[in-house]
Amino acid sequence: MAQAPDPYAASVAQAAxxxxxxxxxEFLNGVRTYSYAIACGALPLKSLAYGAIAQKRFYFVNKLEPFEAMEKTINQILADGPGVARDKGCEFWSSNPDAVLEVRQAALAGRMP
Structure with a gap:
């Protein structure tokens, strides 16, 4: 006896x-946060952020867009950090030490802020 097709397959796939x-x-927003923090000096060791980004990005490889497109997006966000810092200013970091601590702890732990 053949199994009936899953009537929920399409909606489950869409939800997934x-x-x-x-x-x-959310990941890209974390990259933006790291980029801004690096540009303002709130995260002086950018290699820690890059390690967290590299580790997390592999979860998304070829799932939503090709790897090359994802890499281009990430690299563009990182390159835009100094411009964001110029436009927004860095006062956010100086007036929010908890945010500085969080971004540094996230980088040390290899996770996204």
Whole structure:
């Protein structure tokens, strides 16, 4: 006897894609946070941030977009950090020591802020 097709397959797949997309956007926001923190000197060891980014990005490889496109997006965000710092200023970091501590602890732990 043949099994009936899963009537929920399409909606489950759609929900899974939506969750993955939301997680990817959260990851990119973490890259933006690292980029801004590095540009303002709140995270003096950028290699720690790059390690966390490199580790986390492999979760998304070829799931939402090709690897090359994802790398281009990440590299562009990192390159935009100094411009963001110029536009926004760095006062956020000087007036929020808890945020500085969080971004540094996240980098040390190899996770996204």
């Amino acid at each position: 894609r939506a969750r993955l997309q939301a997680s990817y956007e």
